[in-house]
Amino acid sequence: MHFEKDSPNEALDPQLDRLLSRKPVVASNDFLARLHDRLAAEDAKGAAAWKQPVDSVDVRIDQLLASKPATARPDFLARLRQRLGREESQETTATPRLIRFPTPRWAVAAVAVFALGLATWTQIERNSGQETPSLASHSAADAVLSVDNAHTYDPEITQILALAQNLDPNQELRSLDADRLQSFLLSSY
Amino acid sequence: MDETNPYKDDPDVNCMLRLQAGDLKAFDEIVLRWQNPLINYFHRSIQPREQAEDLAQMVFIRVYKAASGYEPRAKFSTYLFQIARHHLINHYRHQSRRPLDIQDPADIQAVSPEDSTIALNDLEAIFEKTLEHLPENQRTAILLLKQQELSYQEIAEIMDASEGAVKTWIFRARQFLKQALKDFV
Incomplete structure (x- = not known):
């Protein structure tokens, strides 16, 4: 099939061919150097490769991987190399150590207070479950009423305890403490 | 190289296989041999000349990066201009200045x-x-x-x-x- 025969201006063919075949542009003198720089900028590993002798182990790995169709994708080795390089650098910098989390001092103090409080509360609750109901859980009138029950021991001491408790109704005086105090006072008589 | 390879006489195919084996000088040989044809190919399609050179460099970078997985399935010129045309079309798409259809x-x-x-x-x-x-x-x-x-x-x-x-x-x-x-x- 001779397309040129169909041309309306066959006289132009030689001129056109001359224009088409021309290569008027010549590469800059530093084209290759700039290309090297660009490769180096794009790939740090590539940058090192331009300046260092090629590692024969690397070449062998490349050949082995490239021989398998599954790993023959153009970017496979590049990504693998990048990943291996990254892991290698992590291994060289990593040393066995305990993992420590930065903890503010106030948090340590808060935890200690909380633990102490929890222990105290647990102990109190346990005791309150075994002992008589606390005075603090009742109103002042209840306190007086409960102290009234203690008249069998000593009306005067019971009166003192009731007055002391009623001076500050918000103060928590557990029944255990009241009993202990009363026992102590009674024993001192 | 494989004796049955039909492209074993193509010097550029040999360069690619040498590059694949780690010989970086082979890459320079390819660049020096093809830089002018490639730049002129781009120069006839895009202006200015600096942009043609830039695209040519991108093609060589692609060739370099693909070397590890390179298999000689065609003449090197075919392989090279496939990449070149791909870059040119991508360039047009980004610039949206040339009809592609x-x-x-x-x-x-x-x-x-x-x-x-x-x-x-x-x-x-x-x-x-x-x-x-x-x-x-x-x-x-x-x-x-x-x-x-x-x-x-x-x-x-x-x-x-x-x-x-x-x-x-x-x-x-x-x-x-x-x-x-x-x-x-």
């Missing part, structure tokens, strides 16, 4: 001598301006044939088309260029 040259307004931009009476300048009006597939096909002296079969491989389609594109390109240049020659 097939466009009938008859529909394109031919460049006239009165056009102020081409009143330089410089045939080379007129020719460049006219080439720009060609659809990408026609321009690439005729440049690969005439400028790079590739065969129809190679061009068809590069452009992922049939040889018949390539011949049609080249014929239409010639028709258009002749029509546009007849008043200047």
Whole structure:
């Protein structure tokens, strides 16, 4: 099939061919150097490769991987190399150590207070479950009423305890403490 | 290298295999041999020249990065211009300044001598301006044939088309260029 025969201006063919075949542009003198720089900028590993002798182990790995169709994708080795390089650098910098989390001092103090409080509360609750109901859980009138029950021991001491408790109704005086105090006072008589 | 490799006599294929084995000098040999053809191929499609050089460098970077997985399945020129055309089309897409689809040259307004931009009476300048009006597939096909002296079969491989389609594109390109240049020659 001779397309040129169909041309309306066959006289132009030689001129056109001359224009088409021309290569008027010549590469800059530093084209290759700039290309090297660009490769180096794009790939740090590539940058090192331009300046260092090629590692024969690397070449062998490349050949082995490239021989398998599954790993023959153009970017496979590049990504693998990048990943291996990254892991290698992590291994060289990593040393066995305990993992420590930065903890503010106030948090340590808060935890200690909380633990102490929890222990105290647990102990109190346990005791309150075994002992008589606390005075603090009742109103002042209840306190007086409960102290009234203690008249069998000593009306005067019971009166003192009731007055002391009623001076500050918000103060928590557990029944255990009241009993202990009363026992102590009674024993001192 | 494999003795059954049909491209074993292609020096550039040998360079690629050497590069694959770690010989970086082989890459330089490829660049020095192909930098001018590649830059001129781009220069006929895009301006300014610096942009043509930039695209040529991107092609070589692609070649370098792909070397590890390279398999000689075609002549190196076919492989190289496949990558080059891919970059050119991507460039057009990013620039959105060139028609990528097939466009009938008859529909394109031919460049006239009165056009102020081409009143330089410089045939080379007129020719460049006219080439720009060609659809990408026609321009690439005729440049690969005439400028790079590739065969129809190679061009068809590069452009992922049939040889018949390539011949049609080249014929239409010639028709258009002749029509546009007849008043200047």
